[in-house]
Amino acid sequence: MNSLAYALLAMLVRKPCSGYELAEMLEVFWQAKHSQIYPLLAKLEHDGYLIPENVEQTGRPNKKLYHITSEGKEMLRAWMDKAPSVPVSRDEFLIKAYSISLTDTDTAQRLFEDRLSYYKEKLLRREKLIQEMEAEYGTDLKDQEHQIFGRYIVHQRKLLMEQQEIAWCRWVLAMIN
Amino acid sequence: MNSLAYALLAMLVRKPCSGYELAEMLEVFWQAKHSQIYPLLAKLEHDGYLIPENVEQTGRPNKKLYHITSEGKEMLRAWMDKAPSVPVSRDEFLIKAYSISLTDTDTAQRLFEDRLSYYKEKLLRREKLIQEMEAEYGTDLKDQEHQIFGRYIVHQRKLLMEQQEIAWCRWVLAMIN
């Protein structure tokens, strides 16, 4: 059981998902390729933490929806008590920002403008997602007892981060112009 | 040449460092263990991007200070023009925050209080470091031409992130109490 395994279980508590969906949804806290997800789902199924449901579809490929078992949920609950490992962030852009004096103003500007666009796009998606959550759950979002609470606070955190990245990029761009 | 290799070159442009120092300093943008750093430094030396200088010390082990060569600097400069790969962040804490409804209020509170302490500590170190930079470089920090500029903006970004993490933890703690 590694962190990714717990990330998958955490997503599947909310609702049953296919590997394909999980790969997308995982973006919030753990980036993983499908080539890592599919074998791990098979392992979790083998260990009794997940049960697959074959769903036949028309107009698109069939899929396997994974349902979490009570053992899976218990596994995740037990893991909650352990101290989380230190966060890891690996961001090539920051290495380039650090080395900004090596390059010309144009390249530097492009670097920061691309970063700005990237996070503007991310922010738009996040705002949309949060608006959808607000429309669907209303004041339940602020209720710690409610199942949605965890998802809400995590996306709020990401929203803040994206807003800050945008503000910081603009601050830097103002200095290099 | 992987991202870590460029991160090492970026640090060594500022000043010659030992592997031990690099492992500490790298924390800003790339987490790496010494077991990954030492072999990579040897490879970069072999490829002509670094030159080692043996420094004998009394009262502590000798060390190797790596100096970047003009080839190394050119390699880094050339890499600046390429678009950076997408940032990766892997944070077990966020998986736990997402699953907060599975646990009791006490565990949840401890989780967030530990996170808060961790980032308060980080913030203190960061503030100290930035104050030192301000004392040493003054208005040069805001000059894009100056070598220190890149280092300054990256640490400013980290400072903001830490402040925001603290504020967010307090926001969540206020809701679960």
Place this chain on the structure above:
DNA sequence: GCACTCATGTAAGGAGTTACATGATTAG
């Protein structure tokens, strides 16, 4: 026709972590 989305898998290799190994000095 070409690229993209949905959908699931395997194989090979590169990146990163944990453990093994050594050893002097300093602070509690």
Place this chain on the structure above:
DNA sequence: CTAATCATGTAACTCCTTACATGAGTGC
């Protein structure tokens, strides 16, 4: 006397990415 800091390395293993593989439907 125990732990931490400084200092460098290797070995074994796990984790993660890239590439290989397949295939129907949709939009341009």
